Amino acid sequence: MESAGVMNKTTIELLARRAGLDKALEEFPEDVAAAAEQASGAVERMTAPTDPRAEPWPPMRAGRQPGGGL
């Protein structure tokens, strides 16, 4: 899956079935469609970093005990 861009009905159904949501698709098709729209909207509103060196947070911290915190 590349990214939650704008999705048409076929794409939504394909992704929902791939995620195992056949039952939800059958019983709550409007909720599934609304969810896909929400996901698309959130991705569109984010300014994704373009610098290849931009790191994600939180980082991997090898050798640190769990609980090292921020």
Add this chain to the structure above:
Amino acid sequence: MTDLHWLTAADAARAVAARELSPVELMNALLGRVARLDPQLNVFIRLDAEAATAAARAAEAEAIAGRLRGPLHGVPVGIKDIIDVAGLPTTCHSKILIDNIATADAVCVSRLRGAGAIVLGKLSTHEFAIGGPSLDLPWPPARNPWNWEHHPGGSSSGSGAGVAAGLFPIALGSDTGGSVRNPASACGIVGLKPTYGLVSRRGVFPLSFTLDHVGPMTRTVADNALMLDVIAGHDSLDPGSAAARAGQYGSRLQRGVRGMRIGFVRHFHETDLPAHPEVAAALETVVGTLQGLGADIREVRLPSLGEFAAVNRIILQSEAWVIHGPWLRERPGDYGRLARRRLLPGAFLSARDYVQAARRRLQMIGEVEAALRDVDALICASSMDPPSRIEEAEETERTYPRQGRTPFNVTGHPALAMMAGLSRGGLPLSVQFVGRYFDEATLFQIAREWERAAGTDQKHPP
């Protein structure tokens, strides 16, 4: 003595320690109030009156013998129903977990009990701390004690409503996108989202691993600091727990704000999500008051609320999907409509979306940190509107995301919401203070000065 139901936790504990108040007398007064008001407020999912009364008797005997467990000896506390209390259900206000009985106390509950607090019961929430006020769940939604027709905020709805209504002086909530601060704002109390990792999340049902926080909800700033003193601290079994030293959060409550530099994030409520005029006016009053008391207020800019909300949503829904995916596949009908709609988007977010959001998150942390290098704390809007009418689903849906809280779940900075005044309709308006990592004491210092100046701790629902 003041009405027992309006006693602060600190005053109650002091009176119990001085043998001026019996924990049994206090418990009986609160249980009587619960019996009168909860049929309208729907604060409790499970009231544990029998165990609470037994614990109050034990606390009384201990106090008489001069054995005090800690700073909350004999003080009743309410627990949001996503937090484990041994022997009681943790339902997350959902049919999905209706039969789930906790086998052990969450760490935060255990710390409260260790300090002498008495668990009164489990409190209503939005389903899994993400739905909304829903009528299609096994329990009804909590209502706002200032006006029962209004939403008390969420997701820690029962915690906010119960503290404001005088059913208990303190409560635990959780905050992943604002869920401690939203009900604190709507109910006119004090709610703190501590620095990420300061309070253990072990024994709390997760919504989003890197955004979840547990926080204290109280009627006064001093009680909030006291409660944080008790629940903060390192937990080696919580992978997100911080190694920071905790305690003495109320040590600067009386110092005032003279000479403090406070950044006003005006664009949050003026251009990003234009606030209701009464909210905007209340914020100006808070800023003007603190300025009059000697604070140096200067304007600061952060990334937009729209972008913070997007990053919060992508991370939250991606992480929540791994928790709820199996149930959403097999039992989608056992969720309420609102939670189902808010949890399903994770199925449509890719690994790329999640990692990009995590990368943007680090940049946003840097931008907030840069702002906090020049000031001691920030002030900004919490809710952009007075509480909505609970029966008007569209109005609640419209106002729910109009808030300035999610930025600090994304960045992990401590943030405190409290009453900024009352609307013409008699509903609480709110303000938010944000601090440097692990500098909750400064937030309490500023919040106490506003509370003292405005008398917000003396304002209770009619």
